[in-house]
Amino acid sequence: IRQEGGGMLLGTYEQHAVPWAPKETPWDFGAQLLKPDLDRITPELEVAFRHYPAMATVGIKRVINGPFTFAPDGNPLVGPVPGVRNYWVACGVMAGLSQGGGVGLALATWMTEGDPGMDIWGMDVARFGGYATIGYTNAKVRENYARRFRITFPNEELPAGRPLHTTPIHDRLTAANAVWGAAYGLEHALWFQTAGQEPVEGVTFRRSNAWDQVAAECTAVRERVGLIETANFGKYHVTGPGAATWLSSLLTNRIPAVGRIVLTAMLNPQGRILGEFTVARAGEHEFFLFGSHAAEAHHRRWFVEHLPSDGSVSVRVLGLSLVGLSLAGPRARDVLQKVTDTDLTTTSFRFMDFRPVDVGMIPARVGRLSYSGELGYELWVAPEHQRALFDLLMDAGAESGIRLFGFRALMSLRLEKSFGTWFREYRPIYTPLEAGLTSYIKLDHEFIGRAAHEAELAAGPGRRLVTMVVDPDPDDPADAIGDEPIWHDGKVVGWVTSGGYAHYCKASLALGYVPTHLTAPDSNGHFEIEIIGRRRPARLQLTPVFDPEGRRMRQ
Structure with a gap:
């Protein structure tokens, strides 16, 4: 008005x-x-x-009724149209006067310089995949429009357009009382409610009714063994005689040997992070890449733009043609060894190994790693095998006290290890030096962004990703979630990228970026993080609060 x-x-x-x-x-x-x-x-x-x-x-003097446009999330759609060279889109700009200038600048810079010049993930047309059909868009736009001035809570999952994509074990997880979330059109279990109680999470800026269950899931992974579905990864199959050379030109780490895995970054020419991947080499000319599911179209676009013209490399987005489960915890080896003849001892199946394994009657590709920071195995199978694999692992793990765990527990566990994640800690406004990804980079080969990286090496990064332990308000506890200001001696000096409660270590943690000179062990001053309008004391945590030497993953 x-x-x-x-x-x-x-x-x-x-x-x-x-x-x-x-x-x-x-x-x-x-x-x-x-x-x-x-x-x-x-x-x-x-x-x-x-x-x-x-x-x-x-009385009403005049009525104006006109249409305006929305994408499913209410933000503009900007960028190159997939599959058509030199064809661009800038639409869904529902607030033309306020958004038009920025949209025009980003698009013009992108067209002329090959990069929008800023982080426009929230507008990039690649944030949606093929799941965003006309029907899905219609449902989400109606929901978004009706909620235009309504607060959306950080743990709120909106119902329109759901469920859309589900995996073969969706009914199994529903029967286990899963509380569902959705990302990139795919349903995934957030946590598991107590049997007999309604699988609903109360929306809040503080700690929700998921607290006790998520804590129990974390304890199961740290002390026994947990099982989580891993279908919600971006998955790519790269093959061909030129595959190794091509990947080496894009990725910062050394290409792994056959049967091995590496973690790596992918940079733009400005040396900023375009992606973070697990790369598994299945054969001399065959690779599997695993990354962020939400960035699937974003990464596919970059791959296609840089494919060699001689046909020596093929890249296929696997989507739900490859689904997975992950065992994690000190008893993970015991559980998996019950159902396979493959020798899983550390000397025979090393940390970061990747190989085909028959699990019972099921052909799987198994990697020995875990985002939880525990001894773990990621098992990848065709969708027709996922139900049988799930039942087999749950039966084999019963004696070891196996428990299902969801996304909420996984995020708590990765915070205890100070592991970053795409879109939060890793995105195109940060460099690998700022993000602490130096182990991902080997300067023994040429890759896109190397010159910018070496220039930053010489000058030093201006900011760094840090972990902080936060002291919540004891009378009204709330944890950081992301985008909160970080204060130092009364001034805002940085921002939180993600945060939450580390249930097993019993600490409120936050990851965020601050100026480099404030990250030295002997730096003076007082940090605070502003949570729901209140500044709470925080201190630097220079090593992970759990297993800082990473021995449990390698045991």
Whole structure:
């Protein structure tokens, strides 16, 4: 509501929106308006009249009813159109006056210089995959429009357009009382509610009803063994006689030997992080790459743009044609050894090994690693085998006290190890030096972004990723979640990228970026993190709070 000439202008986002031209806009439609439809916004007008009684009696001088555009999440869609060279899109700009300048600048820079010049992940057309059909978009836009001025809580999962993609064990996890979330169109288990209780998480900025269950899931992984579904990764199959050379030109780490795994970054020419991957070499000319599921279209675009023209390399996005499960915990080896003849002793199946393994009757590709920081195995299978693999592992693990764990527990466990994650700690505004990914980089080969990286090596990074232990308010405890200001001696000096409660170590943790000179062990000063408007004391944690030497993964 605002003054307009000698009157007042009132606008509303009605709860019962009606899509107009949901498939395509007529080519002869320009600046026209639609017919007035006051009946549709009557409930909202009644609210306005209660707040401003004079409006109810002065009369309506003019009604303006016109369409404007939305993407499923309400943000613009900007960037190159997949599959069509030199064809670009900039649409879904629902707030033209406020967003148009930034959209135009990013698009023009991207077209002329090959990079938008800023981190525009929230606008990039590649944040959506093929799952975002017209029907899905219609459902999410209606939801988004109706909630335009409503607070969305950090742990809130909105229902429209769901479930869309599910894996073959969705019913198994539902029967285990999974509380579901969705990312990139795929349902994934957040945590598992106590049997007999409704699998719902109460929305809050503080600690939710998931607390006790997530803590128990973390304890199971740290002390016994846990099982988690891992279908929600970006997965790529790279083959061909030129595959190794091509990957080496894109990735910062040395290409692994056959049967081995490396962790690596992928940089843009400015030396900033475009992706973070697990690379497993299955054969002389065959590789599997695992990365962020949400960045699948983003990474595919980069791969396709840089493919050699001689046909020596093939890249296939695997999607749900490859699904997985991960065993993690000190008893993980015992459980898996029960169902395979492959020797899993440390000398025979080393940390970061990758090989084909028959698990019972099921052909799998198994990597020995775990994002939880525990002894772990990632098992990848075709979808037709996932149900049988799930049942086999759960039965084999019963004696060891196996427990299902979800995304919430995994995030708590990775915080205890100070492990970063894509979009939060790793994204195109950060460099690998800032992010502490120096072990991912080997300067024994040429790769995109190497020159920028070496220049930063010489000058030193201006900021660094750090872990902090936070002292929550004992009377109203809340943990950092991301994007909170980091204060130092009364000034804002950085920001939190992600945070939460480390259940096993019983500490509130936050990861974030601060100026390099404040990260020295002998640096002076007092850190605080502002959580829900209150500054809480924080201190640097220079090593992971759990297993700082990483022995448990390698045991």
